[in-house]
Amino acid sequence: MKPRLSQKRNAAMTLFEVGIVIAVVMILAVLLLPMLGKAQRRSSRIGCVNNLKQIGLSDRIWAGDNGDFYPMSVSVTNGGSMEMVATGNVLQTFLVMSNELSTPKILHCPEDAAHIGTNLFSGLSNSNISFFVALDVTNEANPQMFLSGDANFEIGGIPAKSGLLVISSNAPIGWSAARHKFSGNIALADGSVQSGNNSALTNWLHQTGLATNRLALP
Secondary structure, three states, rough: OOOOOHHHHOOOOOOOHHHHHHHHHHHHHHHHHHHHHHHHHHHHHHHHHHHHHHHHHHHHHHOOOOOOOOOOOOHHHHHHOOHHHOOOOOOHHHOOOHHHHHHHHHHHOOOOOOOOOOOOOOOEEEEEEOOOOOOOOOOOOOOOOOOEEOOOOOOOOEEEEOOOEEEEEOOEEEOOOOOOOOOOOEOOOOOOOOEEEEHHHHHHHHHOOOOOEEEEEO
16 A cells, blocks of 8 residues: 655645745735825824914913913013014923923924924923914914914025024915925914915915014924
């Protein structure tokens, strides 16, 4: 009687079958990676919008304890940041609101690689802040005026520098590619956050009703 051959050899995959599996995995990776990248960018953008909403809420809470005025329109002698922010100092406004903000982590946009988020107010600097502070807004009575927002602006294609930025209504301003791919987010005085491209940014500037908008950039 001939010995029965083992069945184990038949269970092994051939080189051809291994090649098929590898090819399928590579195809799936090529198809899925762009989708995962889009999902990650969407999550980062939502995080940025949520942070700006929390900043807007902090401004309104602070105003409720200070005559219904935002810190940018209250003198330093009265606990605000008016004189400091007029020089382009972003940091002082957020330090004034430290109790309302709870954590400085919300001052950083997840898509902002040029700045680093932090959980500590001690040692907080412009390097931890992604958002500008608007100087001309006083309270919620001016709902379409800028309150805060992404600070990655370009003027005529040149990135805006840290400090005071004065923008006329017809300035060639736009978003840089530094975050959100040539788009950005603006927190308005009414507590809402708007997201849009360069054209939307131009429209929002006109809707403030100001000939010039003054912004302090980190």
